[in-house]
Amino acid sequence: xxxxxxxxxxxxxxxxxxxxxAEGELKVLLIRRDAAPFEGSWALPGGFVEMNESLRRAAWRxxxxxxxxxxxxxxxxxxxxxxxxxxxxxxxxxxxxALIPYERFDVQAASDARDxxxxxxxxxxxxxxxxxxxxxxxxxxxxxxxxxxxxxxQLVGKSFTLSELQRVHELILGKPLDxxxxxxxxxxxxxxxxxxxxxxxxxxRPARLYTVKDPxxxxxxxxxxxx
Amino acid sequence: xxxxxxxxxxxxxxxxxxxxxAEGELKVLLIRRDAAPFEGSWALPGGFVEMNESLRRAAWRxxxxxxxxxxxxxxxxxxxxxxxxxxxxxxxxxxxxALIPYERFDVQAASDARDxxxxxxxxxxxxxxxxxxxxxxxxxxxxxxxxxxxxxxQLVGKSFTLSELQRVHELILGKPLDxxxxxxxxxxxxxxxxxxxxxxxxxxRPARLYTVKDPxxxxxxxxxxxx
DNA sequence: TCTTAGTCGTGTATATAATACACGATACTT
DNA sequence: AAGTATCGTGTATTATATACACGACTAAGA
Numbered sequence: 307x308x309x310x311x312x313x314x315x316x317x318x319x320x321x322x323x324x325x326x327x328a329e330g331e332l333k334v335l336l337i338r339r340d341a342a343p344f345e346g347s348w349a350l351p352g353g354f355v356e357m358n359e360s361l362r363r364a365a366w367r368x369x370x371x372x373x374x375x376x377x378x379x380x381x382x383x384x385x386x387x388x389x390x391x392x393x394x395x396x397x398x399x400x401x402x403x404a405l406i407p408y409e410r411f412d413v414q415a416a417s418d419a420r421d422x423x424x425x426x427x428x429x430x431x432x433x434x435x436x437x438x439x440x441x442x443x444x445x446x447x448x449x450x451x452x453x454x455x456x457x458x459x460q461l462v463g464k465s466f467t468l469s470e471l472q473r474v475h476e477l478i479l480g481k482p483l484d485x486x487x488x489x490x491x492x493x494x495x496x497x498x499x500x501x502x503x504x505x506x507x508x509x510x511r512p513a514r515l516y517t518v519k520d521p522x523x524x525x526x527x528x529x530x531x532x533x
Numbered sequence: 534x535x536x537x538x539x540x541x542x543x544x545x546x547x548x549x550x551x552x553x554x555a556e557g558e559l560k561v562l563l564i565r566r567d568a569a570p571f572e573g574s575w576a577l578p579g580g581f582v583e584m585n586e587s588l589r590r591a592a593w594r595x596x597x598x599x600x601x602x603x604x605x606x607x608x609x610x611x612x613x614x615x616x617x618x619x620x621x622x623x624x625x626x627x628x629x630x631a632l633i634p635y636e637r638f639d640v641q642a643a644s645d646a647r648d649x650x651x652x653x654x655x656x657x658x659x660x661x662x663x664x665x666x667x668x669x670x671x672x673x674x675x676x677x678x679x680x681x682x683x684x685x686x687q688l689v690g691k692s693f694t695l696s697e698l699q700r701v702h703e704l705i706l707g708k709p710l711d712x713x714x715x716x717x718x719x720x721x722x723x724x725x726x727x728x729x730x731x732x733x734x735x736x737x738r739p740a741r742l743y744t745v746k747d748p749x750x751x752x753x754x755x756x757x758x759x760x
Numbered sequence: 761t762c763t764t765a766g767t768c769g770t771g772t773a774t775a776t777a778a779t780a781c782a783c784g785a786t787a788c789t790t
Numbered sequence: 791a792a793g794t795a796t797c798g799t800g801t802a803t804t805a806t807a808t809a810c811a812c813g814a815c816t817a818a819g820a
Contacts, residue, residue: 307539308537308538308539309537309538309539309540309541309542310535310536310537310538311535311536311537311538311542311544312534312535312536313536313544313581314536314584315536315538315542315543315544315545316542316545316582316584317538317540317542318542318543318545318614318625354540355543355614355625357541357543357616357623358616359616360614360615360616361612361613361614361625382611382612384609384611384612385588385609385611385612385627386588387545387582387587387588387627388587389584389585389586389587396584398545398582398588398625398627400612400614400625
C-alpha cells in the first residue's frame with residue numbers, strides 16, 4: 307500500500323530515553339538495531355508514530371513493544387528535526403524521557419523483544435543517528451527537573467531508605483550531597499513518611515524505610531487514555 | 534507533483550507564539566487565516582516545514598514570511614500531535630516561542646503579508662486548531678523561564694528604565710513586585726548598567742536609562758545559520 | 761563475649777537569599 | 791510657589807541553604 311501527498315511529508319518518530327537506577331548507578335536503556343541504517347549499533351528505543359495515536363501514546367507504545375516496559379513517568383523532551391539526522395529520509399523525532407524504578411524493570415520482557423541493555427552513562431557504546439545529542443539533552447533536563455521531588459521518587463522502589471533516595475539525587479547531579487541537609491529538605495517537602503519497617507543490609511545499623519504518603523502524587527501506573 | 538511513501542506520513546508544521554510588550558501590556562501576535570479550515574479566524578503564525586530546513590529555521594522563516602519579523606529569541610516550546618488537531622489531515626506541529634522588543638516590531642512589514650495584529654492575552658479572539666492550548670503552554674513556559682534574566686531583557690528596547698523592566702516582569706508573572714527588592718536583584722545579576730542618560734516623560738523626576746553591558750549576552754540579531 | 765567495621769540517624773551555627781516596608785528628590789504643570 | 795507624579799534609595803526580618811561531628815546500632819570475626 308502506498309500513500310501519496312501533494313507536498314513532501316517527513317516521517318515522524320518518537321524516541322524514548324529510559325532512565326533507571328541499577329547496581330547503584332544511573333543507567334539508560336538502549337537497544338541494538340537489527341536493521342539498516344546503523345545496523346548492529348545501539349540506539350534509543352523508538353519508532354514511527356502511527357496516524358491515529360498521539361505522540362505521547364506513540365512513545366508509550368513503542369517502549370512497550372520494543373522493551374516490554376510500562377512507563378509511569380513519561381515526559382516530552384523536545385523535537386529534533388535536523389534535515390540529515392536520518393540517512394534514509396527526512397525523519398523528525400519527538401524525544402521523551404521515561405523514569406522507571408528498577409523494581410518495575412522487567413528485564414525478561416525487555417530482552418524478549420530485542421537485544422536491550424542498560425548502560426552506564428560514562429561507558430556508552432557508539433550510538434545511532436543523533437541519539438548522543440538527544441541523550442545529552444535528556445540528562446540535562448533530568449538535572450533541571452530534579453528540584454521537583456517526584457523525579458527522584460520515580461526512580462526508587464515502593465519503599466526506600468533515605469540513603470537510597472539521596473544516592474539518586476547524587477547520581478543525577480553528579481556531586482555528593484550532605485546527609486543531614488538532604489534529609490532536612492526532603493522531609494520538609496512532606497511527601498514521604500516512614501513505614502516503620504527497617505532494611506538491614508550489612509554489618510551496621512539498619513535503615514528506616516520510607517514510602518510516598520499519597521500515591522496519587524507519584525503515579526506508579528501509566529496514565530494513558532485509550533485512543 | 535506528488536510524493537509517495539510506503540507508510541503514511543503526517544504533515545509537520547511549526548507555529549510561533551510571538552510575545553512583545555506594546556502599550557504597556559504583554560501581547561501576542563496573531564494572523565487572520567485566509568483559507569480553510571478556520572478561514573477568517575485568528576491563529577498563531579506558522580506553516581509547514583520544508584524538507585531541507587531544520588525545525589528552528591522553519592519557525593524563523595515562517596515568521597519572517599508571514600509577518601516580516603526577525604526573531605532574535607526563538608526557543609522550542611514543544612511538539613503537539615493529537616491526531617485530530619487539524620481536520621484536513623494528520624498534522625504534527627512544533628511550537629516555538631519568540632520574544633521581540635516592540636522597537637524592533639516592524640508593523641509595516643507585518644501587515645504587508647497578511648492581516649496580523651497584536652492581542653492582549655485577556656481579550657483574545659477565537660483561535661484556530663489547538664492554538665489556545667499552545668498559547669497557554671507558551672505563557673506558562675514564559676513564566677517558568679523568567680528567572681533567566683535575559684527573557685525580560687529580550688522584551689525591552691536597547692535602552693530602558695528599571696521601571697520598564699520591572700513592568701515586564703510584572704506582566705509576565707501577573708502580579709506586582711516590590712520596587713526596591715526588584716532593583717536589588719536585577720542589579721546584583723550584573724548584566725546591565727546605567728548609560729548616564731535619562732528619560733523624561735511627565736511631570737516628575739526623570740528615570741535613569743540602563744542598557745545591557747555585554748550585548749553578546751542578549752543577542753538582538755537572529756542567530757540562524759544558513760541551511 | 762568482646763572488639764571492630766560500617767552505615768544510620770541526628771542538631772546547631774553561619775551565610776545567603778527573599779521579603780516587608782517609607783520617604784525625600786526631582787521635574788513638570790498651573 | 792504649590793501641587794503632583796514618578797524616581798531612587800536602605801534596613802530589618804524571615805526563610806532558605808550550607809557547613810560540620812559523633813553516638814547508635816548491627817554483623818562479623820577474634
